[in-house]
């Protein structure tokens with residue numbers, strides 16, 4: 001399974017669907033989250049990657 005948004009490979013059972021799009025959990029949270037929550041989440045992800 002491949003996320004239609006970020007093209008990441010999604011493990012079996014972890015895929016989410018939203019408006020008939022197949023999404024990974026990260027993208028699924030993104031589409032469901034209010035827009036003002038997104039910068040906070042991206043900031044956290046950047047910190048983890050460093």
Ligand SMILES: [Zn+2]
Pocket residue numbers: 003004005006007008023024025026027028
């Ligand atoms: Zn994704």
